[in-house]
Amino acid sequence: MDFCENGHKLSFCPQQKDNTNLDHYKCYHYRRAGDTCSGSHYLRKEILEELVFGDLQQLISSIQFNEEELLTKLKSRFDIRESKKQDSLRKHLNKAKKRSLELDTIIQRLYEKQLLSEISDERFRKLVDSYESEQAELNQQIQKFQEVLISQTESAKNIDKFMRTIRQHTKLENLTTQLVNELIDKIVIHQPTGRDKNRQVTIELHYQFIGEL
Numbered sequence: 001m002d003f004c005e006n007g008h009k010l011s012f013c014p015q016q017k018d019n020t021n022l023d024h025y026k027c028y029h030y031r032r033a034g035d036t037c038s039g040s041h042y043l044r045k046e047i048l049e050e051l052v053f054g055d056l057q058q059l060i061s062s063i064q065f066n067e068e069e070l071l072t073k074l075k076s077r078f079d080i081r082e083s084k085k086q087d088s089l090r091k092h093l094n095k096a097k098k099r100s101l102e103l104d105t106i107i108q109r110l111y112e113k114q115l116l117s118e119i120s121d122e123r124f125r126k127l128v129d130s131y132e133s134e135q136a137e138l139n140q141q142i143q144k145f146q147e148v149l150i151s152q153t154e155s156a157k158n159i160d161k162f163m164r165t166i167r168q169h170t171k172l173e174n175l176t177t178q179l180v181n182e183l184i185d186k187i188v189i190h191q192p193t194g195r196d197k198n199r200q201v202t203i204e205l206h207y208q209f210i211g212e213l
């Protein structure tokens with residue numbers, strides 16, 4: 001689940017030198033012409049684990065001290081409206097659906113009238129055009145409302161799942177594969193900048209269900 005910033009899966013390379021463990025990850029898409037990466041994204045396993053562990057620890061302690069704040073942040077990021085706004089969205093949706101059905105009936109009646117020559121062709125055309133364009137607009141609105149409602153329900157469920165998972169870990173003592181799999185969807189490692197002491201590497205932690213924080 002480790003990737004470089006260009007989306008290549010990093011390879012795990014076990015390495016032992018004298019008494020030092022140099023297990024590391026790297027990307028192989030930098031050696032040939034046309035390769036997209038400018039370097040190997042070399043990162044030692046130990047360093048990566050430290051970084052991930054630090055981030056998780058911070059996250060877990062911030063939840064213990066201020067869970068509300070994290071929830072608010074997540075909700076606003078996923079644009080989850082408060083339930084009052086959701087209710088009003090649903091009302092608008094139902095109203096639009098009802099009107100669209102009404103228009104079906106109205107338009108059908110107009111066709112009947114026209115068949116029975118109870119209405120002039122010109123008047124018929126005008127009315128049908130206006131009702132049909134009203135209906136097209138309504139159907140667009142209906143689709144949009146439905147999409148918003150669905151995505152909000154999905155996001156709310158995902159936030160809920162994430163919070164439930166993370167609450168189970170009140171104290172983080174070490175990084176286990178199970179923990180990492182439960183909480184982290186993927187890790188993106190950027191090409192490091194600087195050398196030796198000044199070497200800096202940016203990693204992105206993408207959590208399960210909610211993505212990056």
Ligand SMILES: [Zn+2]
Pocket residue numbers: 004005006007008027028029036037041
């Ligand atoms: Zn790469």
